Amino acid sequence: MRAASPIAVVWLLTIGPAAHAEEPPTVALTVPTAATFPNGPLGESIVRGRRYLADTPAQLPEFVGNGLACRxxxxxxNGEVGTEANAAPFVGVVGRFPQYSxxxxxxxxxxxxxxxxxxxxxxxxALPLDHPALIDMLAYxxxxxxxxxxxxxxxxxxIPTLNLELEPDVxxxxxxxxxxxxACHGADGSGTLDADGRYLFPPLWGPQSFNNGAGMNRQTTAAGFIKHKMPFGADDSLSDAEAWDVAGFVLAHPRPLFQEPSGD
Ligand code: HEC
Ligand code: HEC
Structure with missing residues (x-):
């Protein structure tokens, strides 16, 4: 390879490849240890934010209309929330917003x-944009x-989508x-509560589940999540056809209706 001319170096540094909006860089998913929580108000906010994300229905009952927590x-x-690959991790989200929706x-x-x-x-x-709990979740x-x-x-x-481009075999x-x-999600899809009344295994349909405007209500998103993360403890063990068809079965059941589905 020839050495770049000084003019080429100046071009790279000033206009450079960045002038053509190319792919953003990809970095490894790394989870900091809780020992790196800062002291003081910011550290306290991070701890509260993690609690809201882990235990949402009990912590913010006036904003939650079902049994699901963010986690x-x-x-x-290890007690963290949003740190698993292929399950919409929160690691790195802060630097990707504002974002087109x-x-x-x-x-x-x-x-x-x-x-x-x-x-x-x-x-x-929705939480008001200046709600302290929203600020705590952002801090986390x-x-x-x-x-x-x-x-x-x-x-x-x-969540990497899975699309077999055919009707699921329910x-x-x-x-x-x-x-x-x-065994975990129940014969009627209503999940399994723990001794404290929180969902150990979350509901998949019915009144305590996500509504029909949720991303998880899309066949391709549900199939992708199930393929990569379910059954719990056996990531990536289902075939594409199994994940596709079981997602179709889950989504064939009734669930809460989103109030204003237009524009979705
Ligand atoms: C029923 C499942 C479900 C629950 C519960 C849930 N989310 Fe999500 N969330 C999703 C899906 C699906 C996406 C879209 C993932 C994608 O873009 O591939 C998403 C995306 C996000 C994103 C953007 C991620 C990104 O990489 O751009 C954030 C932030 C987020 N959710 C926060 C929350 C918070 C906070 C809660 C609790 C208040 C919550 N979610 C509860 C399913 C859920
Ligand atoms: C051993 C118990 C267990 C089994 C078996 C299991 N899950 Fe789950 N499931 C969980 C847990 C726990 C979560 C919460 C996410 C986590 O902690 O990874 C979850 C979350 C989910 C979610 C997203 C949250 C929600 O409520 O919508 C879906 C969808 C799901 N499971 C579908 C399935 C499907 C389909 C199967 C069978 C292929 C399955 N799961 C098998 C335990 C289980």
């Missing part, structure tokens, strides 16, 4: 994205996002549900 779709390990037809902030999940996934209502996500460059994408971000899905899902 049920944004799981984490097809749902809103314009740019939205991270606060608005969180509120989308309150209105749809939690079948509840910022702590998780430390070290991820602004604009970068973390490996395993979002009868096949039911057979899979009975052998691989029912």
């Amino acid at each position: 049920h779709c944004h799981p984490g390990r 097809a749902r809103h037809g314009g740019l939205i902030t991270l606060e608005q994205r969180i509120d989308d999940c309150f209105e749809r996934s939690l079948n509840g209502r 996500m910022r702590w998780l996002s430390q070290g991820v460059p602004v604009g970068a994408v973390v490996a395993g971000h979002g 009868a096949h899905g039911e057979a899979i549900y009975q052998t691989k899902c029912l």
